[in-house]
Amino acid sequence: MADSAHVTTIKRFYDMADGRITGSPAELFTEDVRIYTPKFGVAAGLDAMVAAGRGRAMFRRMEHHLDEFQIVERGDRVVVEGTTEGETVTGRTWDGRTDIPGHFCAVFDFRDGRISRMHVYFDPDLGHEDADRYPWWRQPTTSPTERHDTMPQTVDGTIRHTLDLNEVEFVRHFDAPLDQLWRFVSEPELLAKWLGGPVDKLEPFEGGEVVIQIAPKMGATVYGKVLEYVPRQVLALTWEVPAWGHTPDLMGTTMRWAVEADGDGSQLTLTHALPHSVFREHLLSAAWHLHMDQLGHLLAGHDEHYTIQQNEIHALVVAYLEKDQAEKRAYYEHLLGIRKAGA
Numbered sequence: 001m002a003d004s005a006h007v008t009t010i011k012r013f014y015d016m017a018d019g020r021i022t023g024s025p026a027e028l029f030t031e032d033v034r035i036y037t038p039k040f041g042v043a044a045g046l047d048a049m050v051a052a053g054r055g056r057a058m059f060r061r062m063e064h065h066l067d068e069f070q071i072v073e074r075g076d077r078v079v080v081e082g083t084t085e086g087e088t089v090t091g092r093t094w095d096g097r098t099d100i101p102g103h104f105c106a107v108f109d110f111r112d113g114r115i116s117r118m119h120v121y122f123d124p125d126l127g128h129e130d131a132d133r134y135p136w137w138r139q140p141t142t143s144p145t146e147r148h149d150t151m152p153q154t155v156d157g158t159i160r161h162t163l164d165l166n167e168v169e170f171v172r173h174f175d176a177p178l179d180q181l182w183r184f185v186s187e188p189e190l191l192a193k194w195l196g197g198p199v200d201k202l203e204p205f206e207g208g209e210v211v212i213q214i215a216p217k218m219g220a221t222v223y224g225k226v227l228e229y230v231p232r233q234v235l236a237l238t239w240e241v242p243a244w245g246h247t248p249d250l251m252g253t254t255m256r257w258a259v260e261a262d263g264d265g266s267q268l269t270l271t272h273a274l275p276h277s278v279f280r281e282h283l284l285s286a287a288w289h290l291h292m293d294q295l296g297h298l299l300a301g302h303d304e305h306y307t308i309q310q311n312e313i314h315a316l317v318v319a320y321l322e323k324d325q326a327e328k329r330a331y332y333e334h335l336l337g338i339r340k341a342g343a
Contacts, residue, residue, distance in 0.1 A: 006078050006110050007071060013115070014064045017053070025049070029115045036119040049118075057334075059126065062086035065097065076110040084126070089330035090323065092127030101126045155319045157285045166281040168272040172292050173262050176299040181266040182232045184295060185257045193303070194295040204229050210237050219244040227254065234258045239272065250278060268295070282324065286316030 003011065013028050015021045026046050033049055036042045040052045056062060063085055070081040083096025083103055096102025104122035108115050160167040174181055184190045188199035197213035203226060210224035220241055228236035235257045241250040256271040270292065272284055290312055 004073060005113065006073060006076070006108070009110075009113070009115065010078060010080060010106075010108055011066050011069075014066060017056075018063045025053075029118075030111055033115060034117045034119075038120075038122060038124050055124070058089060058124070060087045060089055060330075062126075068097070078108045078110070080106045080108070082106075086126065088127040089327075089334070090127060091326035091330075094126050155285075155289065155316065155323050157289055157320060159281050159285060159320065159324045164276070166274045166276060166278070168270075168274070168281055168285050168288060170270045170288055170292050171267065172270075172296065173265055173267050174296060174299045175265045178232060178259060178261045178266040180299065181259050181268060184298065185235055185259060185268070186231075190298075193298055194291055196291070196294075202226075204231075214241065215244075218247075220247070224255070228256070232259065250280070251275075253278060268292070282317050282321045283313075285320040286313050289316050289320075 009028055012021070012023075013025055016023050016025045016028075026049065029046060029049060031046055032044055033046065034042065034044050035048050035052050037052050037055065040055065043052070065083050065085070068082060072079045081104075085093075085095040085097070085102060087093045094101040096104075101123060104120060106118065106120040109117035156170065156172070158167075158169045160169065184194065186202075186204065188202050191202070192199045192212075195212060195214055197216040200211040200213065201209050202212075203209050206226055206229055208226040208229070210222065210226060212222040212224075214220050214222050221244075223240050223242070224238040226235070226237050228234050237255055239250070239253045239255040243249040252275045254273045256269075256273075258269045258271075260267050260269075270288060272288060274281055274284070
């Protein structure tokens with residue numbers, strides 16, 4: 001059966017959006033078109049349509065599988081269900097025909113042969129980088145001794161490069177009350193369980209001394225001073241580790257743990273700030289990733305001793321290095337693209 005005029009217009013729009021044909025999508029819409037997309041909201045007019053389309057800058061490419069659309073048409077309303085495939089600017093790929101990301105539904109209304117309303121519903125996390133925040137995606141909890149056989153689904157840490165510092169940051173949600181999370185951040189015996197060694201001293205006031213055996217079997221000890229202490233909110237401290245074994249010292253760094261309520265649970269934001277002279281942001285991203293995993297298992301009621309495995313560290317260092325390089329590459333590609341356009 002041949003496509004109706006409305007369906008032909010919709011497919012022409014997706015062909016233009018995906019770059020298969022040239023032309024201005026604006027010619028397919030009324031001047032007062034109403035637009036909705038996630039993270040953009042509802043707006044009206046052709047300018048709004050163009051603004052919503054800028055979200056595609058998050059992707060190196062995106063293609064809609066037109067031949068597999070499921071279409072329901074009734075008068076001047078057409079509903080399209082379908083899938084996409086593509087690649088994000090950070091190098092993550094997806095294909096809705098086989099993956100969780102890449103499914104969408106769009107509702108089109110027509111007036112005088114043009115699209116007067118387009119509401120599109122989809123998960124914009126097409127790189128599946130935010131999966132760990134959602135409980136229905138979380139994998140069944142395993143004991144710490146089994147975890148080295150199950151690598152994490154995502155590398156959720158962020159590495160930020162500023163003029164003065166490299167910052168490693170993690171934001172994790174836990175299905176635990178705020179008070180319980182704060183205890184694991186501020187009480188030496190509980191803090192030791194996810195940091196990997198005894199907390200010999202933690203004076204809970206600004207200027208208080210801190211001594212943590214972060215890797216006691218290897219002789220690594222953290223010495224610091226409390227910079228900020230707000231009960232049930234923030235613990236920040238200097239974080240300095242003298243050289244141990246074949247590892248050079250780690251000086252001039254700071255650690256900040258900020259906790260807050262998050263829905264029915266709580267959230268921890270861990271930020272480790274490093275001078276540029278410390279070339280270990282990828283290694284520390286991998287280490288803190290595993291420490292945060294351990295904290296999650298403790299908060300879930302698993303109290304087994306856990307030792308970080310070398311294969312875990314190696315795999316995560318590579319993953320964070322690749323993620324960081326992909327983000328830098330995307331930045332420079334974008335920057336060069338702007339320069340070329342203005343040349």
